[in-house]
Amino acid sequence: MSGMNVMSSVMRGARRLLHADLPLPLLCPARSSAPLLTCQNRRSASKQVRGQKQEHSNPKGKLKVDKQEVEIRQGMTAAALAEAMNKDFDHVLETLLNTSVDLDSLEPDSVLEDRWIKEAVTRSGMKFRWATLSVSRERPNRDAYRRPPADPSRLVSRPPVVTIMGHVDHGKTTLLDSLRKSQIVATESGGITQHIGAFLVQLPTGEKITFLDTPGHAAFSSMRARGANATDIVVLVVAADDGVMNQTVESIQHAKRARVPMIVAVNKCDKPQADPQRVKQELLAYDVVCEEFGGDVQAIHISALKGDNLLALAEATVALSEVLELKAEPSGPVEGLILESRTDKGKGLVTTAIIQRGSLKRGCVLVAGKCWAKVRFLFDENGRAVPEAGPSAAVEVVGWKDLPSAGETILEVESEQRAREVVEWRSHQEEQANLQEEQNAIEHKQKLHQEEYHREREGLTHLNWRQRKRALYRANKNRFTMRLSEKKQSDPLSLSLIVKGDVDGSVETLLNILDSYDAQQQCQLEVVHFGLGDVSENDINMADTFGGSIYGFNVAASRAMQQLAAKRGVRLRLHTVIYQLIDELKDELSSKLPPLVSENVVGEATVLAMFDVSVGKTKVQVAGCRVQKGQLDRRLKFRLIRGRDTVWEGSLAALKHHKDDVQAVKLGMECGLSVDGGVDFRAGDIIECFEEQDTPQVTSWNPGF
DSSP states (O other): OHHHHHHHHHHHHHHHHHHSOOOHHHHSOTTOHHHHHHHHHHHHHHHHHHHHHHHHHOOHHHHHHHSOEEEEOTTOBHHHHHHHTTOOHHHHHHHTTTSSSOGGGOOTTOBOOHHHHHHHHHHTTOEEEEOOOOOOOOOOOOOOOOOOOOOGGGOEEOOOEEEEEESTTSSHHHHHHHHHTOOOGGGSGGGSOOSOEEEEEEOTTSOEEEEEEOOOSGGGHHHHHHHHHTOSEEEEEEETTTOSOHHHHHHHHHHHHTTOOEEEEEEOTTSTTOOHHHHHHHHHTTTOOBGGGTSSBEEEEOBTTTTBTHHHHHHHHHHHHHHHTOEEOOSSSOEEEEEEEEEETTTEEEEEEEEEESOEETTOEEEETTEEEEEEEEEOTTSOBOSEEOTTOEEEEEEESSOOOTTOEEEEESOHHHHHHHHHHHHHHHHHHHHHHHHHHHHHHHHHHHHHHHHHHGGGTTSOHHHHHHHHHHHHGGGGOOOHHHHHHHSOOEEEEEEEESBHHHHHHHHHHHHTOOOTTTSEEEEEEEEESSOOHHHHHHHHHHTOEEEEESOOOOHHHHHHHHHHTOEEEEESSHHHHHHHHHHHHHHHSOOEEEEEEEEEEEEEEEEEEEETTEEEEEEEEEEEEEOEETTSEEEEEETTEEEEEEOOSEEEETTEEOSEEOTTOEEEEEOSSOOOOOTTOEEEEEEEEEEOOOOOOOOOO
16 A cells, blocks of 8 residues: 555655656756657647647636627617627527516517626626716707997987887788878788888987887787887787787787887777777776876877877887987997898899897808808888998898798807808707707607506516517517508698798798697698798699698799699799788688588478288389478388487388379378388387588687687
């Protein structure tokens, strides 16, 4: 036994010596050449074996290269993870076996926690890498803003900006007409103002007043509101023979919201039925208290048509402006407000603006909303070019790169480069706001989807995921097997619109009216495009694509466009008066609705007795009747009523008077009638003869005028 121990110790020592890096003379004596050769071979073989061993024992480097890298991110669904790993959904289920994940409730669209995403990748023999999120760095604010209030010492007096407001046809434009000795009413379609007009009027005493004439029609509420926001004084025109009307009340509300002082001009006082006192008393109900009732609102009795007392109105306006001490800074960068914008064939993109601060000159660089301009020309209300415009002046500005919206604030900037920076920044801000809005909508949809998802599976929790999938397929298969004809029948009626207008305010007004559409259950109304200018080929192509109509306000369509529209079957509705446009739109909506079927009872008879008549080899049951109301007409439909129930409805097989076949039986006459099928007539039953009439259906939408 001890010999064996000694032998094993010797062998272990030999192995240690064999692998030790010792000098060769210690292992192999020099006196023997053959053992030396053997020893060297053994040593080199030992090194070779050791190298091979190291290669096989350290495979880390190879695995790092061979491992598939999977890009993961937070909130991944099981299906998305399987796609990222280039595997199927079942593979994800297998990797998550023996974990706390509830595999029975795991679906392809189930969102996995981060730890289970990493666990699935690791168990698949892969390595994960988090997806890099593109985080945009904070952009510096490059917007343009109004200047701080000016030093009072630099302010100078400025003309007041006066807005004429009131109900339609109460004489607003006629009042301006008399003040500046021009004919504007004749240029407006239908005699009603449909745009904001801005004019500078110089009184005989030398004072200047900038007047804004706003539309009085109910459709132009937003344009009236803009006029009130740009003004210093509101002149409320009320007809003495008509009194306070809807748009009068709305104008009062606009003025109060803008906190603008008011002067009441009681117009049409020359008419025999005029009653100015009644007008002023009616205004009390809306907190407009005239001076004779102890208030601070001046009331001037005028006749705009005859020019009576207009000087008193102008003096009252000037006096109120002196009390308000209206001043502005005439130097420095320009600030203003866009009243209207339009496309002019000769001038291009044109805006009507009122200057609130600074002096506008040719060459100035302006920013309004997401548009900018280098001013090429300035025109006054008479179309004459002017070199500059100071505070309270209303001018047309030419030189816009894009058309800004009415109501936007105008700001002057240092250069075109600065203008581009401002526009780019504002566009970026709007884009971010839209993205946030879309993200909120997506999250809301996801939440609704999850709620519906859980509701569908509440009763299936006892099944595993394969059984549940089969059950859900059986429950929902009818939803996807509807025939195309059934889908078309289930689609609701719809009307697509392309809206074109001459100026931005007109398009805004039309869109505001269309926003009030509340009859979607009858016919869906959708605006697929809107814009400024005449009808173009693009408009017709779009209308053709959507099967819609083009509605234009104060715009034209060339002969070529009319021919193209007729060829494509596109309806062009071009109008110059807004209520006529809306009336035609209502007619088109009504024409799309199916007719209402109504019944008209023509006659009524009472069954007196029943008897059988032989016709060939068959017996036919005949009801003997007497006509009690109207007449019975064989060509119409009949109904059998017993008590309060309708027993039968259909057409007659025969109608006889005595033995003759007749077409109709009149009041008081007796007749016999028979029908196909086994209808059980009884004495005392009522037989009605009626006809069905189709009545055109009218849309329930009421835009308010």
